[in-house]
Amino acid sequence: MRNERKPVSENKLVILTKIEQQLGRIRTIDEAKNIRDQAEALRVYAKSAKKGLMIQNRAAAIKILAEQRAGELIREIPRVGGRRKDEEGKGIRNRLLQIQVDVMTAHRWQMMANVPVATVRKIEAEFSEEGKELTSSLIFNLARK
Numbered sequence: 001m002r003n004e005r006k007p008v009s010e011n012k013l014v015i016l017t018k019i020e021q022q023l024g025r026i027r028t029i030d031e032a033k034n035i036r037d038q039a040e041a042l043r044v045y046a047k048s049a050k051k052g053l054m055i056q057n058r059a060a061a062i063k064i065l066a067e068q069r070a071g072e073l074i075r076e077i078p079r080v081g082g083r084r085k086d087e088e089g090k091g092i093r094n095r096l097l098q099i100q101v102d103v104m105t106a107h108r109w110q111m112m113a114n115v116p117v118a119t120v121r122k123i124e125a126e127f128s129e130e131g132k133e134l135t136s137s138l139i140f141n142l143a144r145k
Contacts (some may be wrong), residue, residue, distance in 0.1 A: 012042060012055055020062050023069065029099050032070035039063035053128055060134040061124040065117060067136060071109030111143040
């Protein structure tokens with residue numbers, strides 16, 4: 001009996017679906033970064049292997065949603081007022097250093113969190129239909145308006 005194999009693009013869709021299901025369970029910035037990194041790896045693979053813009057844009061949307069969740073969680077980090085150096089390690093800069101997120105990336109993710117999820121999904125669908133590539137930069141620029 002032959003072992004039936006699914007097409008690679010179908011396997012990637014299953015993987016993307018599993019990653020996407022994790023979005024609602026994100027509780028820490030590290031979890032958000034992990035999901036973001038997985039989605040980005042699949043996006044890069046889909047693009048380089050020419051697996052289709054739909055898969056690429058779906059991976060990009062998951063990446064963006066994880067970045068938005070990270071931005072929401074970064075906003076919740078307590079700010080330590082009045083001191084540049086925080087010896088106790090409680091300030092936002094120290095926390096960002098611990099999780100290896102630079103200040104500019106944290107800022108971008110916080111800005112992106114202002115764009116509603118429904119808007120990201122709508123843009124994903126429109127771009128996939130129109131043959132355009134969805135990017136984090138597009139959502140960041142939308143947030144800046």
